[in-house]
Amino acid sequence: MDDRAGVPGETEPMVVLLSSDGRLVREALRGDPPAFEELVRRYLRKAHAVARAHLPREADPEDAVQEAFCQALRDLSRLREGESFGPWFLSIVRNVARKESRRTGRFDPLEVDPVDPRSAGGLEWSDLRAGLWREVHRLPPLLREAVLIYYHEGNSVRAVARAQGIST
Secondary structure, three states, X not given: OXXXXXXXXXXXXXXXXXXOHHHHHHHHHOOOHHHHHHHHHHHHHHHHHHHHXXXXXXXXXXXXXXXXXXXXXXXXXXXXXXXXXXXXXXXXXXXXXXXXXXXXXXXXXHHOOOOOHHHHHXXXXXXXXXXXXXXXXXXXXXXXXXXXXXHHOOOOHHHHHHHOOOOO
């Protein structure tokens, strides 16, 4: 019996929350909305990190992430292995964000001025943080994505590898 029964806002069955990606994909394909909602919940933060890594700094990744989730839902039946939903979905996010970046033509990580760490003595924390993020944006896209997923989203190295489709 579900201990959360009768708790407002807690109507999803516990089985959805404990299911593997493969099971959630199968249930979503059968038309079960809570299954896809759980996939969204699981991958939302990583999706933002991936989109942020491929978009201009001032761009909001929300539109790219939302478009990627819509595309994933439309194309879910094309996914061969439900367990590989994470890397498959994050590749969709990556492609949507890259397309948006090319469309706007605004992403050039080399257009920002780096902070010289030797002269950082008088800088405030906010200046150091801004300089660090400028340097992160100078990294190649996939490395920038890994850094954002690991440091900004607080994921493990194993989770970063899985998100980028690298077997561990």
